[in-house]
Structure formats: C-alpha cells, structure tokens
Amino acid sequence: MKRHHAVVRITHWVNVIALTIMVASGLRIFNAYPSFARRGETFCCYPFAGKPIPASLTFGGWLAGARNWHFAMMWVLAVNGFVYLAFIYLHGEWRDLVPRRGVVRDVVEMVKFYLTIRKDHPRQGKHNALQRMAYFSMPIVGIIAVVTGIAIWKPVELAPLTNLMGGYVWARYWHFWSMLLLVILTIGHVFMVFTVDPYSIPAMITGRYREDLSPEARNARPFVHLLPRNE
Amino acid sequence: MSEPSEIRDPRRGRGSHPAERMGIDRRRFLVASGGALGAMVLAACDSMGPRSATSLLKFAERKNETLERALFRHTAMDVPPAGARPAGSHFPSYFISDEVPVWDEAARGAWRLDIGGMVTKPLQLSLADLAALPRTGYKLDHFCVEGWTAVATRTGVRLSDIARLAGVQPGAKYVDFQSFDNDYHESWDIESAMHPQTLVVYAQDGHYLNAAWGAPARIYSPVKLGYKNTKYLTRISFLPARNGGYWSDRGYEWYGGV
Numbered sequence: 001m002k003r004h005h006a007v008v009r010i011t012h013w014v015n016v017i018a019l020t021i022m023v024a025s026g027l028r029i030f031n032a033y034p035s036f037a038r039r040g041e042t043f044c045c046y047p048f049a050g051k052p053i054p055a056s057l058t059f060g061g062w063l064a065g066a067r068n069w070h071f072a073m074m075w076v077l078a079v080n081g082f083v084y085l086a087f088i089y090l091h092g093e094w095r096d097l098v099p100r101r102g103v104v105r106d107v108v109e110m111v112k113f114y115l116t117i118r119k120d121h122p123r124q125g126k127h128n129a130l131q132r133m134a135y136f137s138m139p140i141v142g143i144i145a146v147v148t149g150i151a152i153w154k155p156v157e158l159a160p161l162t163n164l165m166g167g168y169v170w171a172r173y174w175h176f177w178s179m180l181l182l183v184i185l186t187i188g189h190v191f192m193v194f195t196v197d198p199y200s201i202p203a204m205i206t207g208r209y210r211e212d213l214s215p216e217a218r219n220a221r222p223f224v225h226l227l228p229r230n231e
Numbered sequence: 232m233s234e235p236s237e238i239r240d241p242r243r244g245r246g247s248h249p250a251e252r253m254g255i256d257r258r259r260f261l262v263a264s265g266g267a268l269g270a271m272v273l274a275a276c277d278s279m280g281p282r283s284a285t286s287l288l289k290f291a292e293r294k295n296e297t298l299e300r301a302l303f304r305h306t307a308m309d310v311p312p313a314g315a316r317p318a319g320s321h322f323p324s325y326f327i328s329d330e331v332p333v334w335d336e337a338a339r340g341a342w343r344l345d346i347g348g349m350v351t352k353p354l355q356l357s358l359a360d361l362a363a364l365p366r367t368g369y370k371l372d373h374f375c376v377e378g379w380t381a382v383a384t385r386t387g388v389r390l391s392d393i394a395r396l397a398g399v400q401p402g403a404k405y406v407d408f409q410s411f412d413n414d415y416h417e418s419w420d421i422e423s424a425m426h427p428q429t430l431v432v433y434a435q436d437g438h439y440l441n442a443a444w445g446a447p448a449r450i451y452s453p454v455k456l457g458y459k460n461t462k463y464l465t466r467i468s469f470l471p472a473r474n475g476g477y478w479s480d481r482g483y484e485w486y487g488g489v
Binding site for chain 1: 284287299304312318380381453
C-alpha cells in the first residue's frame with residue numbers, strides 16, 4: 001500500500017515548481033510598483049510601501065520577463081491544482097484532509113506535544129491535526145490566489161469579479177496576501193518535513209512509507225527523535 | 232505613463248536546503264535531493280530563466296491572447312470605484328524621448344492627426360477639428376503594466392466615431408497608433424480600438440492635455456494596459472496585419488488587454 005497515490009505525488013512536485021516560479025515572478029512584478037495605493041491616494045494597510053522585495057527572491061529578470069513567466073506558469077499551477085483536487089475528491093483522499101470533529105482539541109494536543117507540555121505523541125491517522133489543517137487550508141488559499149489573480153488580470157473584462165473583492169487595488173492586496181500565506185504554509189511544511197518526518201520524503205517520491213518510522217512511532221517533535229526508536 | 236520604466240535587471244538568487252544536518256541513513260538521499268532542488272532553484276533564478284523556455288512562453292502568450300480576445304466584450308465597461316480620488320497632478324508622466332516631446336510647429340507645421348491605412352476617406356484632423364467632433368468623456372481607471380492604477384477624466388472623441396467618418400474597410404483587423412515621441416507606437420486589435428471607451432483624448436481632468444501627458448492628443452482606453460495607449464499621437468493607421476509596437480517588440484505582451 002503506497003502512502004501517496006501517483007497522482008498526488010506528481011501533482012505535489014509539479015506544484016513545487018509552479019508555485020516557486022509563480023511566487024518569485026510575482027514578486028518581480030510586484031517590485032515594479034511595490035505599493036498598493038492608487039496614484040494620488042494613500043493605502044491603509046501595507047507598512048512597507050515603496051520598499052522592493054530583495055531581488056534574490058525574484059525571478060524573471062525584468063518586468064516583462066516576469067510577467068511572461070507568470071502568465072504562462074499560472075496555467076500549470078491552476079490545471080495542476082484542479083487535477084489534484086478532482087483526484088482527491090473522486091478517489092477519497094479528501095477524507096484525510098478535511099477537519100474532523102474535535103479538530104480544535106486535536107490541534108491543542110499536538111501543540112502541547114510540540115511544546116513538550118505533553119509527553120507522548122497524540123494518536124493520529126495518516127496526518128496529525130496540524131498537518132490536516134495545513135493541507136486543508138493550502139488548496140483554499142491557492143484557490144483564493146487564483147481567483148484574485150484573475151481579478152487583477154482582467155479588472156475591466158471581468159469587472160464584477162474584481163468589484164467583489166473591493167476593486168482592483170484590494171484584489172491586488174488580497175492576491176499579495178494569498179501569496180504570503182502560501183509561502184508561510186510552505187515554509188512551515190518544509191521545516192516540519194526536515195525536522196520531524198524526513199522519512200516522508202521518499203513517500204512523496206516513490207510512495208513507499210515505513211509506518212514504524214512515523215513521527216507517532218518515534219514520538220518525534222522538531223529535531224527530537226529523528227532516528228528510529230530502537231536503533 | 233504606465234509604460235515600464237525598466238528594460239532589464241538580471242539578478243541572481245540562491246536557494247539552500249537544510250538537508251545537510253540529517254544524521255540518518257537516508258542522509259545521502261536527502262543531501263542529493265536537496266542539492267538537486269537547490270541547483271534547480273539556482274538555475275531558475277539566474278536572471279530570466281532558461282533560454283529554451285522562450286518559445287514555450289511565446290506559445291502561452293498566444294494562447295492567452297486567444298482567450299483574452301474571446302473574453303472581450305464591448306459591453307464590459309470600466310467604472311472606477313465611487314470613492315476613488317482622481318490622481319490629478321500625481322498622474323505619472325512618461326515618454327521615451329530624452330525630453331518631454333513637444334510638437335515643433337515652426338519646423339513641422341501645424342499638428343494634424345492622420346487617419347489612414349485601409350480607409351475610404353483618409354482624414355487630417357487638427358485639434359480644432361477633433362474638438363468639433365462629438366465629445367465623449369469618462370472618468371476612467373488607468374491600468375499600468377507595473378501594477379499601479381490612477382483615475383482621471385478623459386475627454387475626446389470615440390475612435391469608433393472617427394472610424395465611421397473615415398470609412399474603415401472590412402479587411403482592417405488591426406490599428407496602429409504612431410507618435411512623435413521618437414519611434415513610439417503600438418498596434419491593437421480592431422475590436423479593442425472600437426470599444427466605446429477607446430478615445431482619441433485631447434483633455435484630461437477638464438483641461439487640454441499638457442506636454443507631460445501626451446499633448447496635443449493621445450489614444451486612451453481602459454481596456455488596454457498603459458503602454459498600449461500611445462501618447463503624442465500623429466497617425467492612426469487601419470491595417471490588415473498587426474504591426475508590433477515599441478514595448479511589444481521588446482518583450483511585453485502585444486495584446487496587453489485589461
């Protein structure tokens with residue numbers, strides 16, 4: 001029994017590439033006008049107006065290059081995301097991701113465990129409660145990123161959509177925030193993979209996973225019990 | 232105006248992975264995969280990305296254009312949010328010449344806007360001729376390719392009205408807007424040019440255009456990004472084929488629709 005179906009594994013890695021390029025090229029586009037205010041106005045809610053993102057985090061070389069990448073890669077991101085969501089819906093994997101009853105309690109228990117307030121790893125299924133919440137919110141934020149992106153791509157042709165988000169300026173702001181949330185979720189995810197469950201990396205490549213090396217079996221928290229228990 | 236102010240800015244970036252510190256038997260695997268990913272990121276972040284991707288990006292641009300043209304409606308109109316404040320003097324000025332382009336009447340004679348190409352009746356319109364034509368004004372958003380917007384009231388003549396006067400021939404599928412700002416020009420699809428909010432603008436915020444904003448006349452439509460909207464107009468040509476453009480020839484998408 002594979003831990004992840006091939007469709008999930010492939011869409012995961014396609015997403016790594018697509019999301020990386022979308023974020024980096026998006027930041028390059030943002031740098032052409034690193035503010036949100038309409039000309040002649042001020043904007044309430046962005047304290048870093050006028051300060052560009054460090055160029056080393058951007059991709060595309062220049063504004064046109066970044067735009068060309070962004071408007072090509074958006075199809076890969078959107079289609080890949082759609083394939084993933086359609087697959088987990090039809091194949092049943094969504095059950096491992098949607099919040100269960102008692103999710104708040106489970107999240108609290110996981111946090112207690114990570115803070116060493118609780119000694120033993122809470123019982124879990126495929127994912128712990130924190131993972132569940134992260135993997136559940138990621139597609140939702142992704143959908144918001146796509147929809148806000150469409151809204152600022154076509155603010156005249158699809159004006160009703162843009163107006164729904166409060167107009168172009170706000171749609172651009174929400175687009176920025178959805179990117180930021182995706183980046184934060186991704187950083188958290190990668191950090192936890194490497195510090196808690198590096199054995200899940202092969203599982204996302206070949207699909208094979210040793211349950212006896214799961215974080216629950218190792219009683220693992222970040223940097224603690226990375227090695228198998230009885231070796 | 233919203234035209235890009237930068238041509239190239241290649242930058243380097245580096246990515247690293249914390250795979251190095253893993254004291255487990257899969258260490259090698261992790262280091263290798265982390266290294267491979269890091270190398271990928273490095274290669275990708277090197278300026279503009281792999282050269283081989285250019286044709287793929289061009290392909291995506293053509294497909295996007297097809298979709299954008301299918302989405303395009305003459306009934307989709309730009310209406311700035313009610314509370315949006317006009318940019319007024321904060322409206323950016325943009326031109327490619329070294330100095331603000333000013334029509335030199337002594338050297339070039341009185342300014343005229345040529346309407347030509349595939350028309351049955353070529354026109355030469357003075358500013359007074361334009362002002363005498365049916366006047367249309369809108370409070371409009373300006374969408375710059377850089378990401379900013381600005382609101383201004385644009386007053387002028389609908390290009391569709393001028394096209395009717397000139398008798399545009401059925402084979403004309405594209406329109407080119409030529410300026411006296413060096414060789415600046417941009418060509419459009421005719422559907423966008425005939426949008427009711429596509430205007431030959433001679434006044435902004437109730438005053439005749441000043442030199443910084445494209446005097447004596449410019450094309451303006453909210454359905455196109457700023458760089459498509461040629462200022463310092465000299466000639467509008469109806470064409471059977473597209474004719475590129477200043478920024479379109481330098482890597483920005485030709486369609487540039489909003």
